[in-house]
Amino acid sequence: MTAEEVVTAPRRQSRRGASFRDAGPPVALIVIFGIFAALSPQFRSIDNVQNIVDAAAVLAVVTCGITFVLMMGSIDLSAAGVMGASALTVSLLVANNRNDNDFGLLGILVAVLLGCAFGCLSGLALVLLKVPSFMATLGVSAIGLGVATLMFAGVQPNISDAMLESWAIERFLGFAYLTWIAAACILVGWLIQRYTRLGRYAYAIGGAEEVLTLSGVRVKPYKIAVFTLAGAFYGLGGVMVTSQLGAGLVQAGDGYDFSAITAAVVGGTLLTGGRGGILHSAVGVLLVMVLTNGLVQVGVSPYWQGGVEGLIVVAAVAAAVIPQRRRNQVVK
Amino acid sequence: MSTPVAVRPATEPATVKSGPRPVERLTGFMPLIALVALVAALTIADPDFLTQRSLTAAARTAAPLIVLAAGATLVVLCGGIDLSIAALASLSTVLLALWLPDLGGLATPVVIVVAAAIGAVQGTAHVLLRIPSFIVTLGGLSILSAVALVVSGAGTVRVVDDSPVKWLDLYVAGYVPMSFAVAVIVVALIAVVLKVTPLQSWISATGYSESAARLAGTPVDLVKIGAFCVSGACAGLAAVMLVSRQFSGGPTMADNLLLPAVAAIVVGGTAITGGHGSVWRSLAGALVVTLLRVGLPIVGVPSAYEQILYGAIIVVAVALTLDRSRVSIIK
Numbered sequence: 001m002t003a004e005e006v007v008t009a010p011r012r013q014s015r016r017g018a019s020f021r022d023a024g025p026p027v028a029l030i031v032i033f034g035i036f037a038a039l040s041p042q043f044r045s046i047d048n049v050q051n052i053v054d055a056a057a058v059l060a061v062v063t064c065g066i067t068f069v070l071m072m073g074s075i076d077l078s079a080a081g082v083m084g085a086s087a088l089t090v091s092l093l094v095a096n097n098r099n100d101n102d103f104g105l106l107g108i109l110v111a112v113l114l115g116c117a118f119g120c121l122s123g124l125a126l127v128l129l130k131v132p133s134f135m136a137t138l139g140v141s142a143i144g145l146g147v148a149t150l151m152f153a154g155v156q157p158n159i160s161d162a163m164l165e166s167w168a169i170e171r172f173l174g175f176a177y178l179t180w181i182a183a184a185c186i187l188v189g190w191l192i193q194r195y196t197r198l199g200r201y202a203y204a205i206g207g208a209e210e211v212l213t214l215s216g217v218r219v220k221p222y223k224i225a226v227f228t229l230a231g232a233f234y235g236l237g238g239v240m241v242t243s244q245l246g247a248g249l250v251q252a253g254d255g256y257d258f259s260a261i262t263a264a265v266v267g268g269t270l271l272t273g274g275r276g277g278i279l280h281s282a283v284g285v286l287l288v289m290v291l292t293n294g295l296v297q298v299g300v301s302p303y304w305q306g307g308v309e310g311l312i313v314v315a316a317v318a319a320a321v322i323p324q325r326r327r328n329q330v331v332k
Numbered sequence: 333m334s335t336p337v338a339v340r341p342a343t344e345p346a347t348v349k350s351g352p353r354p355v356e357r358l359t360g361f362m363p364l365i366a367l368v369a370l371v372a373a374l375t376i377a378d379p380d381f382l383t384q385r386s387l388t389a390a391a392r393t394a395a396p397l398i399v400l401a402a403g404a405t406l407v408v409l410c411g412g413i414d415l416s417i418a419a420l421a422s423l424s425t426v427l428l429a430l431w432l433p434d435l436g437g438l439a440t441p442v443v444i445v446v447a448a449a450i451g452a453v454q455g456t457a458h459v460l461l462r463i464p465s466f467i468v469t470l471g472g473l474s475i476l477s478a479v480a481l482v483v484s485g486a487g488t489v490r491v492v493d494d495s496p497v498k499w500l501d502l503y504v505a506g507y508v509p510m511s512f513a514v515a516v517i518v519v520a521l522i523a524v525v526l527k528v529t530p531l532q533s534w535i536s537a538t539g540y541s542e543s544a545a546r547l548a549g550t551p552v553d554l555v556k557i558g559a560f561c562v563s564g565a566c567a568g569l570a571a572v573m574l575v576s577r578q579f580s581g582g583p584t585m586a587d588n589l590l591l592p593a594v595a596a597i598v599v600g601g602t603a604i605t606g607g608h609g610s611v612w613r614s615l616a617g618a619l620v621v622t623l624l625r626v627g628l629p630i631v632g633v634p635s636a637y638e639q640i641l642y643g644a645i646i647v648v649a650v651a652l653t654l655d656r657s658r659v660s661i662i663k
Contacts, residue, residue, distance in 0.1 A: 075466075077470075081643075125647050125651070129647065129648075129650075129651035130651065130654060131647055131650045131651050131654065132604065132650070132654075134413075134466050135594075135598075135604060135646060135647070135650045136647055136650075138591070138594065138643075138646060139642075139643040139644065139645075139646040139647035139650075140643060140647070141643070142591050142639045142640070142642045142643030142646070143639070143640045143643035143644065144643075145639045146636055146637060146638070146639030146640030146641075146642075146643065147640065149636035149639060150634070150636045150637070150640075152636075258470065258473075258474055261470070271464065271467060301482055303478055303481035303482045303486060304478050304482060305478065306474040306475070306477050306478040306481075307474060307475040307477075307478030307479060307482075308478075309471075309474055310470075310471035310472065310473070310474030310475035310478070311471070311475060313467065313470070313471045313474075314457065314461070314463060314467070314468060314471040317461075317463045317464075317467050318457075318461040318462075318463055321461065321462050321463060
């Protein structure tokens with residue numbers, strides 16, 4: 001189905017089916033929000049809505065990165081490791097209690113570039129060594145955590161950089177700076193996805209890599225570039241977590257990899273690639289955040305959060321596969 | 333080490349391929365070479381390493397890892413992967429610690445059966461819902477961790493009376509730790525059962541070419557569910573070993589065993605694409621990983637490098653053992 005869509009189907013035809021499918025996640029978001037708002041008076045307060053959106057900031061940035069990888073039909077489990085490494089990097093480069101560095105923005109840039117480097121490493125392992133992406137990124141995640149542990153060196157670096165600290169505290173139009181950064185990331189991600197060759201090819205690779213290769217497109221550089229781009233988003237995510245915590249921790253990215261996959265899948269990005277996108281994922285992020293926040297407000301133990309995400313992923317993937325059950329004979 | 337290149341498609345002699353490529357030949361012995369090289373290197377670095385005491389300690393550390401890796405190997409042989417083993421083992425330690433006071437000696441088999449059932453549920457979800465195995469087990473990892481946290485109240489559950497699991501701390505013939513002996517017996521048991529039943533060829537067929545296996549009448553779905561079931565049971569047994577050693581259960585106790593277990597499987601030379609490999613290889617792989625773990629501090633490398641090493645090992649070993657002829661597009 002996806003193959004024909006990319007190659008022959010004119011845009012108008014695929015639109016009608018797509019718009020129906022695309023409506024699902026936003027409708028679910030509104031319904032779930034309505035249910036929780038009816039159940040809990042605390043949930044529907046303005047403060048809590050601000051909370052939800054602010055809490056979604058880091059996840060939104062990480063999900064932006066992972067969405068590009070998922071669009072290609074690959075998967076990325078490296079977010080936790082990359083975020084840990086970039087969190088430690090930035091906290092050691094801006095003003096902190098461990099050394100005399102005070103690079104400010106430059107330090108943030110270096111941390112993001114480090115994220116790029118890790119992403120590039122995953123991409124190279126996938127393209128040159130032909131290691132399946134979930135294995136390559138699992139390895140890169142471990143490497144990232146190791147690098148972070150090395151930099152941590154037993155003493156927690158607490159940041160004292162005014163700018164980075166202000167990101168999590170200062171508010172503009174009711175939302176934290178971090179939230180605006182996340183919004184900017186979504187915009188940038190959407191522009192890349194919509195208007196650059198990188199974004200278009202990421203779609204095409206997910207839809208029909210063979211066809212793309214046969215039509216003379218050199219796929220490999222784009223694959224590496226997509227992983228590098230994703231790494232940049234994780235790097236920024238690590239910086240944002242550091243700003244929230246006020247310290248660089250190895251565990252900065254714990255759980256974000258899985259939450260981001262959950263958000264992307266719930267938003268309507270298929271794991272098989274070729275469908276979905278940044279805006280879908282943004283809706284997915286809000287869905288996940290509303291669900292986890294709402295469940296806590298209703299009185300469910302926060303320990304269940306991971307379990308809820310796990311169930312959602314399995315359910316969402318299963319639901320997405322149903323239309324193509326007959327086609328997909330082999331599932332690894 | 334038996335079964336070096338277990339069941340190649342029977343057409344091997346007929347096709348005029350110049351035998352196994354040098355790389356394949358090398359990867360066939362990779363775990364053994366690595367094992368011998370590691371022992372030699374460690375002995376040179378620290379002559380005290382080859383003493384009975386440190387070897388016994390290393391064997392004891394290796395036991396849970398061997399069991400975990402051996403179980404998950406079956407899933408990998410079928411072409412899938414089980415990322416939930418460590419979380420399942422953690423949950424099992426909690427359950428065992430909670431149930432020991434009430435069930436006593438029965439707690440051990442009950443926990444293993446429950447773990448096997450959880451594995452089977454994941455396998456069924458994978459087969460029936462047609463979800464890729466790594467997503468099912470990634471979801472399972474998340475769910476099982478949550479359950480472990482809730483059941484244990486996010487704290488360590490102490491075991492006051494550990495007599496029902498004490499036997500695992502004994503020594504066979506005074507030297508070999510019982511847990512290590514049990515681990516080797518489990519590996520041997522799996523290997524023998526595979527060998528004497530059609531299971532071996534069913535699993536290989538499923539791993540090498542699932543659609544061909546289906547057409548040939550192999551019960552592919554049942555084989556896969558069975559593999560996940562055994563993987564779960566092994567996670568349960570590993571949990572029993574951990575509890576007997578630590579006198580407690582914890583919701584994250586075994587979580588850091590996931591990477592070493594995956595590393596053990598791929599270092600052993602079991603191809604991640606399925607079909608090629610064996611549980612014996614994973615036994616060797618688990619020993620290699622354990623020696624690295626024990627050996628790094630001996631050589632004077634900070635243990636932070638351990639993670640980096642696992643990451644590098646996984647990527648390199650997968651790259652070496654991957655069967656590229658069968659996958660044209662690697663996602």
